[in-house]
Amino acid sequence: AQKITQTQPGMFVQExxxxxxxxxxxxxxxSYGLFWYKQPSSGEMIFLIYQGSxxxxxxxxxxxxxxxxxxxxxxxxxxxxxxxxxxxxxxxxMRENSGYSTLTFGKGTMLLVSP
Amino acid sequence: IAGITQAPTSQILAAGRRMTLRCTQDxxxxxxxxxxxxxxxxxxxxxxxxxxxxTGKGEVPDGYSVSRANTxxxxxxxxxxxxxxxxVYFCASSDDGGAIDEQxxxxxxxxxxx
Numbered sequence: 206a207q208k209i210t211q212t213q214p215g216m217f218v219q220e221x222x223x224x225x226x227x228x229x230x231x232x233x234x235x236s237y238g239l240f241w242y243k244q245p246s247s248g249e250m251i252f253l254i255y256q257g258s259x260x261x262x263x264x265x266x267x268x269x270x271x272x273x274x275x276x277x278x279x280x281x282x283x284x285x286x287x288x289x290x291x292x293x294x295x296x297x298x299m300r301e302n303s304g305y306s307t308l309t310f311g312k313g314t315m316l317l318v319s320p
Numbered sequence: 321i322a323g324i325t326q327a328p329t330s331q332i333l334a335a336g337r338r339m340t341l342r343c344t345q346d347x348x349x350x351x352x353x354x355x356x357x358x359x360x361x362x363x364x365x366x367x368x369x370x371x372x373x374x375t376g377k378g379e380v381p382d383g384y385s386v387s388r389a390n391t392x393x394x395x396x397x398x399x400x401x402x403x404x405x406x407x408v409y410f411c412a413s414s415d416d417g418g419a420i421d422e423q424x425x426x427x428x429x430x431x432x433x434x
Contacts, residue, residue, distance in 0.1 A: 240422060250363075250410060250425035257420075296362060305370055306351055306416050307378065308423060312362040 208232065209297055209311035216316050218287045225272070226282040226314045228297030236302040239280040241271065244294040244313070253295075256280055287318045323347070324426035326411050332432045333401050341396040341429050343411030351416035352394040353423065354378075354386060356407040363410065369394055370416060401433045 210229045218224040230239065241253040256264045256271045264271040272281040284291055294315050298308040327342045345352065350371045355363040355378075365378030369388040383405060385397045394413075398405055408430050412423040 238420070242425075248408070248428050250412075252422045252424070255420045255422060298363075300421070305368065305376060306414060306421055307353065307365055307368050308363075309365075309379075310355075310363040312360060 207311075208309045209299055211297055211311035211314050213314045214312075216314055218284075218316065218318055220289060220318055220320050221286055223283060223285045224287055224316065226284070226295050226297075226316065228280045228282065228311060230278050230280060230297075230299050232278075232299065232301055234301040234303045238300045238302065239271070239273070240298040240300070240308065241269070241280075241282045242296045242298065244296065245290075246293070250296075254282065284316075289318050289320065292316060292318045324411055324413055324424060326409075326426040326429050328429060329427070330430040330432075332434065333398075335402055335433055336400050339398045339401055339431070341398075341409055341411075341431070343394045343396070343426060344392050345394075345411075345413040345424075345426075346392065347413060347415075347424065348391060349413035349415050349424070350391070351414045352388065353412040353414075354384070354394070354396045355410045355412065356380065356405075357410060357428075358407050366396065366409075401431075403433045405431065406433045407431060 237258045239256045243251045254266045270283045294313045296313045297311040324345045353368045354366040367386040369375045411426040414423045
């Protein structure tokens, strides 16, 4: 079974609108971390936001927020006020803290922001 | 500027040839990782190292080897390249003990095996 599932291969949003990118995860480890990375067309991987399994509040970083629903095992990324520069591939990833600090990535969601 | 460098940027390689992808970080991070990225599959972990002198296998280690002689360098070797190893390869590092311990990525190496 996949540990990280991103069900949206592609998403479209208009500039200035908000968009939610879905991510569900599967783990039996009580301690884990969830990450979102952005990969623009230039290819580099950019860390966006982190949510720990014991964090009481949803993580926020500027226009990025993470809608963390622990019981549903979901960690959706919300981008508010989309910009053209947000067009990129977005990856959700999980680290299970009982093992080594390795990340398991989802297959990604391509976001296209239109004017 | 602190970060991770990878070399070469891109390479076309004949099948059966040996190839080493280089990765160097100057952040003094303990942990380093190698991933391959293939269309539709996301990033998959090949090998990792939690500290100098130790390495471990990831999800797709077959056909690859790594070494970690010091903190800064983590080369990935394809002993006898095959076309299925055509991919984009990313090296990453992390503090492995930091508060968040996010991984920092290099710019990638695009490898084509013919």
